Amino acid sequence: MNALPAHRLMIVDDSNIMRRKIERSQEIPNVEIVGTAGNGREALELHASARPTLVTMDLTMPEMDGIECVEQLVGRDPDIRILVISALADKATAIEALEKGASGFLCKPFTERQLNEALVKLIES
Amino acid sequence: MKRRRHDFDLSQLLPVVVATTFAAVLTLLLTLGIQRAAQLQSASGALQLASELRSLPQYFATELTLVQRGLESRTFVGEPIEDIATARDGFDKALVRIDRDLEAAGLGSSIEIQRIRGALDAAWQRFSPQLVAIGQHKGSPYADTLAGSRLNATGRALKADVDAALAQQDTVTRDVGGALKDLAAGLQDTVGDRGRSLRSFLVIGAAVAALLLALMLYFALRSRRAAADALRAERQVADILGTVREGLFLLDRNLALGAVHSASLTRILHTEIVSGGAFEDLLRPLVPAKTLATAMKFVNLLWKEKVHEDLIDTVNPLNQIEVRFARTGGGTESRHLSFAFRRVKGGGEKGEHLLGIVTDVTDRVQIAHELEQSKAENQAQLDLVMQLLQVPGAQLQAFVRDSDMALRKSNAILKQPGREESELRAKLNGVFREVHAIKGEAGGLALTSIAARIHQLEDSLVALRDRAHIDGNDFIPIVVRLDELMSYLGGVGQFADRLAEVQPKGDTLKSIVPPLLANQVLDAGEPPLDQLLAQVVRETAAAQSKRVTLSCRGLEEIPAPYRKAAKEILVHMARNAIVHGIEPPDARQAASKSDTAAVRISFEGGAGDGYVLTVEDDGQGLPYERILDTALRKGLVSPADAARMERPAIYGLIFRPGFSTAEQVTEHAGRGVGLDAVSHAVRELGGSIGIATADGKFTRFRMKLPATGDKVAATHVA
Numbered sequence: 001m002n003a004l005p006a007h008r009l010m011i012v013d014d015s016n017i018m019r020r021k022i023e024r025s026q027e028i029p030n031v032e033i034v035g036t037a038g039n040g041r042e043a044l045e046l047h048a049s050a051r052p053t054l055v056t057m058d059l060t061m062p063e064m065d066g067i068e069c070v071e072q073l074v075g076r077d078p079d080i081r082i083l084v085i086s087a088l089a090d091k092a093t094a095i096e097a098l099e100k101g102a103s104g105f106l107c108k109p110f111t112e113r114q115l116n117e118a119l120v121k122l123i124e125s
Numbered sequence: 126m127k128r129r130r131h132d133f134d135l136s137q138l139l140p141v142v143v144a145t146t147f148a149a150v151l152t153l154l155l156t157l158g159i160q161r162a163a164q165l166q167s168a169s170g171a172l173q174l175a176s177e178l179r180s181l182p183q184y185f186a187t188e189l190t191l192v193q194r195g196l197e198s199r200t201f202v203g204e205p206i207e208d209i210a211t212a213r214d215g216f217d218k219a220l221v222r223i224d225r226d227l228e229a230a231g232l233g234s235s236i237e238i239q240r241i242r243g244a245l246d247a248a249w250q251r252f253s254p255q256l257v258a259i260g261q262h263k264g265s266p267y268a269d270t271l272a273g274s275r276l277n278a279t280g281r282a283l284k285a286d287v288d289a290a291l292a293q294q295d296t297v298t299r300d301v302g303g304a305l306k307d308l309a310a311g312l313q314d315t316v317g318d319r320g321r322s323l324r325s326f327l328v329i330g331a332a333v334a335a336l337l338l339a340l341m342l343y344f345a346l347r348s349r350r351a352a353a354d355a356l357r358a359e360r361q362v363a364d365i366l367g368t369v370r371e372g373l374f375l376l377d378r379n380l381a382l383g384a385v386h387s388a389s390l391t392r393i394l395h396t397e398i399v400s401g402g403a404f405e406d407l408l409r410p411l412v413p414a415k416t417l418a419t420a421m422k423f424v425n426l427l428w429k430e431k432v433h434e435d436l437i438d439t440v441n442p443l444n445q446i447e448v449r450f451a452r453t454g455g456g457t458e459s460r461h462l463s464f465a466f467r468r469v470k471g472g473g474e475k476g477e478h479l480l481g482i483v484t485d486v487t488d489r490v491q492i493a494h495e496l497e498q499s500k501a502e503n504q505a506q507l508d509l510v511m512q513l514l515q516v517p518g519a520q521l522q523a524f525v526r527d528s529d530m531a532l533r534k535s536n537a538i539l540k541q542p543g544r545e546e547s548e549l550r551a552k553l554n555g556v557f558r559e560v561h562a563i564k565g566e567a568g569g570l571a572l573t574s575i576a577a578r579i580h581q582l583e584d585s586l587v588a589l590r591d592r593a594h595i596d597g598n599d600f601i602p603i604v605v606r607l608d609e610l611m612s613y614l615g616g617v618g619q620f621a622d623r624l625a626e627v628q629p630k631g632d633t634l635k636s637i638v639p640p641l642l643a644n645q646v647l648d649a650g651e652p653p654l655d656q657l658l659a660q661v662v663r664e665t666a667a668a669q670s671k672r673v674t675l676s677c678r679g680l681e682e683i684p685a686p687y688r689k690a691a692k693e694i695l696v697h698m699a700r701n702a703i704v705h706g707i708e709p710p711d712a713r714q715a716a717s718k719s720d721t722a723a724v725r726i727s728f729e730g731g732a733g734d735g736y737v738l739t740v741e742d743d744g745q746g747l748p749y750e751r752i753l754d755t756a757l758r759k760g761l762v763s764p765a766d767a768a769r770m771e772r773p774a775i776y777g778l779i780f781r782p783g784f785s786t787a788e789q790v791t792e793h794a795g796r797g798v799g800l801d802a803v804s805h806a807v808r809e810l811g812g813s814i815g816i817a818t819a820d821g822k823f824t825r826f827r828m829k830l831p832a833t834g835d836k837v838a839a840t841h842v843a
Contacts, residue, residue, distance in 0.1 A: 083436065092419045094440040098426050104436025121433050 007123055010052035011036040012043040012069065013085070014061040018108075022056055022085070025112040028119055040064025044072055052080070054122060057102065059086040059093060067097050074101030081122050085110070140344035147337040154330040161323040167229035168319055172312040174223050179305045181216055182298040185209060185256065189294065192259070192287045199267055199274040202283075210260040213253060220249070223308075230315060238311050245304030252297040255290040259283065372483035375469065380404045380424060383478065393462065393485050395450045404481070411448045411462070420464075427466055427479055434468055441465070445486060461490040509574040513617065516570045517693045518625040519802050524566055525618035531559040532611045539600055539607075549595050556603070557586045562704075568668030569661060569700040576668065578613060582606045654680045654692055655726075661696050662724060665703045672710055672720050673703055678727040683736075684833050690806050691738060695726060697803050698740040698826060706744035706824045716821055718743070735812075735832045741825040746818040749775045756784065776816045780804035 009031050013019045019036045026033060034050040037043035039061040046052075055073060059066035066084065073080050082102040084094060087109075094105050106118045188205045195202035224242070232238045266280030276284060362385070366373065372390030375383030384400045391398055394407065404424070408417055419442040426432045438444070443464035449457040463486045469478040513521060538555040560583050567576035585606060589599055655677035666673040683691050707713075707722040714720060723743050730736035749772050756762045756778045762770065778784055779800050807814050812830040817823075 081431070091440045091442045092415075092422075095419060095422050095426065095442075098429070098432055098437060098440070099422060101431060103431050104433045105440050106436070107439045118436055121435050124433070 006030040007054050008032055008034040008050065008052045009054040009056070009119075010034055010043065010046060010050060011056050012038075012040070012061070012066070013056070013058040014038050015058070018058070018085075022115065025115045026119065027112075027116055028123070031119065031123070038062075040066065040069030040072075043069050044076075047073060047076065054119070055080060055082045056085050056106075056119075057082050057097070059084060059097060067093070067100060070097050070102050071100040083118055083122050085115075140341070140348075143340055143344075144337065147333060147340065151330055151333050151337065154326050154333060158323055158326040158330060161319050161326060164230045165316060165319040165323060167226040168232070168312050168316045171223045171226035171230060171232075172309055172316060174219050174226070175305050175309040175312060178216060178219050178223075179302055179309070181212060182294075182301050184212055185252075186291070186294045186298065188212070189259075189287055189291050193284070193291060196266060196276065196280060196284045196287065199276075202266065206260060206262075209256055213256045213260070216249065217253070220246070230312075230319070232312075232315060235311075235315075238308070238315070241304055241307040241311055245301065245308060248297065248300030248304055252290075252293060252301065255286060255293065259286045259290060262286070370484075372481075374398070374481045374483075376404055376424070376466075376479040376481055377477070378428065380421070382407065390483060393483050408443075412443070412446055416442050416446065424466055424479065427468055434466075438465075445490070459487075460485055461487045505574050505577075509572070509617070510620070512570075512572045512574060513620055513624070516572065518621060520570065520693070520697060521621040522618070522625060523802055524563075524570055524572075525614060525621050527566065528563045528614050529611065529618065531563045532607055532614070535559045535607055536604070539604060544597055546595065549597065549600075550590070552600075553586065553590055553595070556607075557583070557590065560586060565665065565668040565704060566700075569665035569704065571661070571664055575614070575617065578610060582610055654683070654688070654695065657692065658695055658699050658726060661699055662703060665700045669703060669707075670709065671703060671707050671722065673707060673722045673724055675699070675724045675726065678725075678729075680726065680728050683728050683738075686833055687736075687810065687830060690810055691728070694738070694803050694806055694828065695740065697800075699724060699726065701800065702740060702742040702744065702824070706742035706746075708745050712745075730830075736830045738828040738830060739825060740828075741823060743823050746820040746822055746824055747776055747779070747816070748820075752776065752778055756781070759784065773816070776818065780814065 007028075007030060009026065011019050011022050011033065013022070013036075019038075023033055023036065031054065034052050035046045037046045041064045043055070043057075044064070057066045057070060061069075066086070070082055070084070073082065078101075082097075083104050083106055084097045084102045085106045085108060086094060087107070098105065104118060104122055106114065110118075188209045191205040192202045192209070194200075195205065227233060227235075227238060227242070262279055262283045264279050266276060266283050267274045268277035268280075366385060366387040369387045370389055371387065372393040373387040374390055375385070377383065380403060382398060382400055382402050382404060386398050386400075394411070396407070396410075398407070405417065405421055408420060412420065423437070423440065423442055426437060427434055441464070443462075445461055445463050447459055447461050449459050452458045463484045465482045465484075467480045467482070469480050516524070535556040538552050538559070541552065543549065543552065560579060564576050564579040564583060567573075567579060582603075585603060589595060589603065592599070658677060658680075659675055662673055662675040680691075680695075702724050703722075707724075708716070708718075710720045713722065725739070725741045727739045728736060729739070753762075753767055753770065753775050756775075757764060757767055761778060761781055761784060780803070781801060784801065804814055807828050807830070810830055812828055815827040815829070817825040817827070
């Protein structure tokens with residue numbers, strides 16, 4: 001008897017490769033990937049149907065960037081936990097995303113282990 | 126934190142609770158003791174009265190007897206009767222007082238005492254009325270007659286009462302006395318009881334007081350020990366804060382600094398730490414405004430419950446910052462600091478403080494930097510070796526000889542007398558020309574690592590030259606750098622010599638190309654010769670700040686046996702043409718020539734009488750007078766020969782060993798590099814070199830090579 005996965009993960013990144021990398025790397029047993037989105041707008045649409053509890057969020061994306069998406073997601077669900085995954089060009093931007101309600105930051109490029117550790121901490125927080 | 130504060134209060138409260146309880150018990154005991162003492166006093170009073178009353182029945186008997194005898198002898202009996210009344214009244218009053226005392230002594234309800242008291246009362250009430258009656262007789266008891274006095278009616282009644290009372294006297298004495306005796310005995314017991322009870326209370330009270338004292342002492346000791354523990358803990362905290370190498374501090378919600386911080390903080394931040402001061406103010410002098418703003422935002426993130434502190438380390442803008450501190454002796458000092466922040470978990474869910482940790486990571490950063498530098502140096506050495514392998518050994522040796530000579534000459538220039546500003550500047554220019562020349566050559570040989578080294582020296586020369594004022598001391602660093610460069614080139618020279626040693630001796634071609642390189646030349650991957658030459662020309666021209674176009678013709682026709690040697694000869698000649706033949710752009714403009722010089726290289730022939738390799742430039746031509754001067758100075762020709770020499774012979778001098786390495790060919794920044802080596806190579810191939818030149822117009826070298834296999838005697842052609 002397997003319990004239902006406790007956490008529902010949505011992956012938001014405009015890069016196909018990165019989305020697939022996160023999908024493949026994620027190996028925490030009680031986390032289920034409920035969908036992937038290529039930009040902020042898609043993420044908001046997907047959120048309405050998939051109801052994720054965890055999100056990995058790229059910052060620079062077309063149509064709607066990560067910062068705005070974080071703000072809107074947190075507006076809809078204050079308990080949602082968002083891990084910003086981005087290359088660390090500008091610390092100020094990353095800090096802005098955290099101010100808007102993201103819970104943590106993971107720097108690209110990352111190893112599978114770093115991703116999983118970050119997700120565990122995200123669930124703990 | 127809350128729970129702990131509660132614990133603390135309870136332990137503080139315990140002595141108070143215990144003391145209060147003990148005091149209450151003690152008060153109760155003392156109250157009871159006082160009560161018992163009062164009862165004891167009352168009982169004693171009653172006992173005293175009872176004892177006093179015991180003599181009264183006897184007194185009444187005596188007085189009654191006095192009355193009786195008085196009546197018989199017809200004497201005055203008023204006085205004893207008065208005494209009886211007083212005593213009787215006293216007895217009544219005493220009884221009232223005894224009752225009051227008994228009540229006060231708590232014996233009002235004692236059955237035994239009340240029984241005795243009742244018996245006393247009954248006995249007294251039987252006797253007392255008789256005494257009252259005796260006192261009630263008024264008037265004289267006697268009637269005087271002639272026969273004498275005799276009792277009258279009153280007297281007879283009185284006598285009857287007295288006789289009656291005396292008749293009862295024994296019973297009264299027995300009953301009243303007995304009751305009083307019993308009462309006294311009962312009271313005696315009561316006094317003993319009360320006394321014992323009082324003693325007990327006092328003993329218990331004393332014990333309680335002693336216990337209280339002991340407890341108070343215990344609590345006092347405990348609190349002293351606690352205070353000592355607290356003091357020790359405080360000292361230990363102070364020791365830790367004084368010893369720890371990191372700068373530790375606390376921040377509250379307003380990002381104000383806490384009351385304590387580690388001693389290192391002051392040292393690391395080079396400033397006094399004001400408790401309660403704003404963290405922002407502490408940081409302001411250290412970082413740019415933008416970083417400061419980002420840093421404050423970052424620190425405030427740690428108050429956000431949603432943010433996981435482990436997941437934001439990478440965005441910490443204070444992770445590694447370079448700061449500058451004023452040095453005590455003037456100037457500034459650069460340090461690398463790293464700030465980290467941790468939530469301090471208290472009893473509550475959210476931390477009440479942030480722990481700030483500052484580390485001086487300068488050493489770490491420096492080590493990383495040095496590691497990078499040494500890596501770069503290793504890479505540079507490897508690059509150098511690779512570059513050296515690309516250069517023919519003889520050319521390399523020639524270059525090293527030339528450089529060594531140039532540097533020695535630079536040294537000699539510096540050692541010349543002259544401390545005037547103008548003389549110093551002349552020296553500087555002289556050294557600069559030498560150094561610039563060998564840099565150009567290194568560049569021409571594609572020895573970029575060496576060129577870069579020389580460039581550093583050149584930079585310091587330029588810096589010195591651009592100064593408004595110079596004196597002799599300014600040359601000291603130049604001398605040091607010259608030395609360094611010389612030993613560096615010495616190393617290169619050793620390498621070049623070793624490279625030359627590994628050449629096989631029996632090589633028929635006696636190529637100036639070392640075997641290692643020769644093998645490379647034969648590699649299939651070798652670029653076509655014209656491309657190689659284009660590169661050499663490009664590099665040399667760039668190094669010399671000259672503009673040159675190269676045109677090549679027929680080089681692909683060079684027969685295989687000549688290719689290796691031709692390559693080396695042409696590379697050499699092309700470079701020489703640019704370094705020595707071609708003027709700088711401004712000189713060319715002054716001579717109404719195009720800025721961009723032309724170098725033409727061609728290979729022709731194959732029609733029986735061999736081949737012709739031509740290298741031509743449209744430069745300044747060969748300055749024959751200068752060549753002759755140089756040859757004279759070097760002793761290559763005697764003055765007598767020199768006077769007879771025609772131009773072609775003079776030009777031929779540049780091929781003489783020791784010419785090119787001995788002196789500068791021209792005034793121009795550049796040096797001849799081993800034309801003797803070229804000449805040698807051509808002769809080895811059985812060829813000859815011819816020169817054609819026109820002042821200010823061109824220089825053309827024509828190298829005649831025999832048809833493959835043939836060997837023609839070397840001749841110099843005019």
